[in-house]
Amino acid sequence: MKTFAVPTREQVSETNKAIFDNLKKAIGMVPNLYATMAYSENGLANYVGLQSGKTSLRAKEKEAVNLIVSQVNGCTYCQSAHTVIGKMNGLTDDQIIGIRKGGASFDAKLDALVKLAKNITENRGKADSALVDNFFAAGYNEGNLVDVIILIGDKTIMNYLHNLTDIPVDFPLAPVI
Known part of the structure; x- marks a missing residue:
């Protein structure tokens, strides 16, 4: 190659x-x-x-989506970059690992977001209806769902670019989980 x-x-x-x-x-x-x-x-x-477009998601929510999508897509570069950015937005090392493992037990609303983003990514947009219902029950709305899909697309672009090019990671490497 x-x-x-x-x-x-x-x-x-x-x-x-x-x-x-x-x-x-x-x-x-x-x-x-x-x-x-x-x-x-x-x-x-x-x-x-x-x-850099506007979104209804808070910085911590964006980083949670970036982390789980990068984990699902196996992108070391983005896992590493968003570990750094996640910490800048108030996530701890343990919270980042938890998100990368597919949940956010420390915050019920964030947990619903992470689980849905993981499921959407794994299933190429065909999400489990119970996870969608849980997302809305956690307090998110239709606009938030659209913004999550845009963010998943954004991160998937970079994940695929790195997975194909394997260019050097210029951030501290995220722990392997």
């Missing part, structure tokens, strides 16, 4: 250079997986637009 190198700023289009500069200014680095998207003239801008 082809080996993928992480493109440098000098190797990408002017549009992607500007995005690299914005990422470096905002977070202090251009994560390797974002840089890899810059192989595409439009891919990185399209993805950043998707990822």
